[in-house]
Amino acid sequence: GFLISWGEDTQQPIRIITNAHVVRNATTVRARASFGPHVVSCQVEWLSLPLDLALLRITEGDWNDFCKGWSFDVANGDGAVMKSVTDPASNGNNNVTKMLTLSTGLPKLDENVTCVGFPQGGTQISVTRGVVSRIDVDSQYVLRIQIDAAINPGNSGGPVFDEQGQVVGIASSHLRGAGNIGYIIPSKIVSNFLQMCKDNNEVKVEDRFSGLGALVVQEESIEDSKHVPGIPNLAILGSQTLESKALRHNLGLDELDILGGVRIVGSLNNNNNDSFHTGDRLDGDDVLLSINGIPIGMDGTIQLSETRPDERINFRSLVTCQRVGSKVTLDVLRKKERKELSVSLNMSRFLVPQYDDFDAIPLYVVVGGCVFTPLSLPLVSEKKSNKSTSFSRYYRDQRSGNEQMIVLSKVLNDEVNVGYHGWKNLVLKSVNGFEPKNIQELVDVIVRKMEGEMMNFRCTVVGEQDADYVICMSEQEVIHSENRVLQRHMIASWCSMEAISKELRDEVEKNEPSETKRRNAYHTMKDMRHVLERV
Secondary structure (H helix, E strand, O other): OOEOOOOOOOOOOOEEOOOOOHHOOOEEEEOOOOOOOOEEEEEEEEEOOOOOOEEEEEOHHHHHOOOOOOOEEEOOOOOEEEEEOOEEEOOOOEEEEOOOOOOOOOOOOEHHHHHHHEEOOOOOEEEEEEEEEEEOOOOOOOOOEEEOOOOOOOOOEEEOOOOOEEEEEHHHHHHHHOOOOEEEEEHHHHHHHHHHHOOOOOOOOOHHOOHHHHHHHOOHHHHOOOEEEOOOOOOOOEEEEEEOOOHHHHHHHHHOOOOOOOEEEEHHHHHOOOOOOOOOOOOOOOEEEEOOEOOOOOEEEEEEEEEEEOOOOOOOOOHHHOOOEEEEEEEEEOEEEEEEEEHHHHHHHEOOOOEOOEEEEEOOOEEOOEEEEEHHHHHEEEEEEEOOOHHHHOOOEEEOOOOEEEEEEEEEEHHHHOOOOOOOEEEEEEEEOOOOOOOOHHHHHHHHHHOOEEEEEEEEEEEEEEEEEEEEEHHHHHHHHHHHHHHHHOOOEEOOHHOHHHHHHHHHHHHOHHHHHHHHOOOOHHHHHHHHHOO
C-alpha cells in the first residue's frame, strides 16, 4: 500500500490505500512505512471487494509513533505535505516531500512504468520496471491495465508510477503460468473509489446479501469496515453485436444509415421489479447506439478516448467506471424510432454471489443427510478444482429480487439416504411441489408446509433442464435419523441460523418464550416443527 492525502480528516490527514484482498481476511492489520522503523496498527475503514480496493486508517494510539521524525500538513487543499523533522543545527533545511498524486488519465501503450512494492524474495522495498502492454477490461468489464513489469505476491497494493512520477494505478494481480503479464487497477478507478469513500457512499447490508439483507447478517456480526457499492450496470441481461447485415436490416438500422450499435438481448426490468431503476430503462430488442454521446461500434467497442481513436475497448467500461446511482444518457433505437433515455445506474446484483462477506455468506440446510446451499463463487472455489464448472454459465447473470440458486452440495452418507450416496452439484427445483426461490423459503417449506409421508426433492442437472432427478425419503425416517446424521458428521445445527427468516424466528419466539428452549429448538428440524405447531 501507499500513503495518500486525506484532507477530510484534519487530525489525521493521510490514509493508506491498498488491495482489498491484502486485508479482507486479516484479524489484525499492521503496517510499516518505508521511511521509518515503526510498525503501527491500522483499521480497515472502507472496502470494495468488487474493485479490489481498501482504505486504511492508522489507529489513534499509533498515530504519534508513525509521525515520529515527520509531520503531515494539508497545503492549500492541494494534498498533504510530508516534512521530515531534522536537527536544529541543519539551519531548518527540512526535507519536504509531496504526497503521491493520482494520474488523471490513462498511460499510453509502450509507456514506461515503475512498480514499487514488497514482493516475495526479500524484506526490503523492491522496484521493477516495464511498459504498458494493453488496456482492456476484466471479466466484470471493469477497466484494467496490463504491464510487463514483474508483479509477484507481495506487490499487491503497491503504486505503479508513470514517467512523470504520478501514480497510474495499483498493482493487483498477475496471470499464472504466463511470463510478465501483470495487471494494475487504473488511477481512474482508484479515484472513483476514493470519492465514494469521501462522500460516505456506503452500501447497506440489505442491498448486498442476495436481497435477504438484515435477515442474513445479524447486527452483532456486521464488521466495522464500510463497503462502497459494487459495480454499476444497466440492468440488462446481455448484449449482442450487430455485425450481421441481415440483422441490422431487420432492426431498421440500414434505413436510418446507422453504422454502429449493439442489440439488448433482455432486461431485468421485464419482471416488473422496480428495485433496479426508476424512470427510463432499456428493454429487450432495443439497439443501444451511444452512452453519454460516445458512439458504440457494431462490434460492441468504443474509442478509448478522443485523443486515442485507434484504440478500442468494450462499451461496458463506460458504465463500470461510473458511480452507482449516477445517470447516463443513452441514444437508443426502439422499434425503429430513436429515443434518448436518462438511466440511473444501479449496483450489480449477481444471481451467483461473487465475494465472500460482500454478497456471499455460508448458508446451508441438512435434511436426511442431503446438504442444500445457495451457489456462490466462494463455495465453488472451496472445491479447489482448476476445472471449469458447469455452473460458470450463470456467473454473470443478474438477479431481479431475492432469488438464489439452491444446489445439492453433497449427500452425507447414512441409512436414510441409501441410493443417493455420491450425488452432488444438482440444482434444486422443488420440494413436495413447492418451488423455494431462496434458502429461507426452503427452510420455511420444510418446517411448515410439508404434508404426506414422503419428502420429495426434485433436482436437475445444469444444461439438462428437462432431466428430473428425485430424492425420495420417508419423513419419519428423516426425523428419526436427524440427530444421528448431525452427530456422526459433527454438525451443530440442521441449518445455519441465517437461513431462518425473520418471520419464522418471530413465530418461534412467540410460541416459545423461554430463550434457552428457543435456542435449542433451532438445532433440529424436529424441534422447530414442534414449537411452530403449538397453538
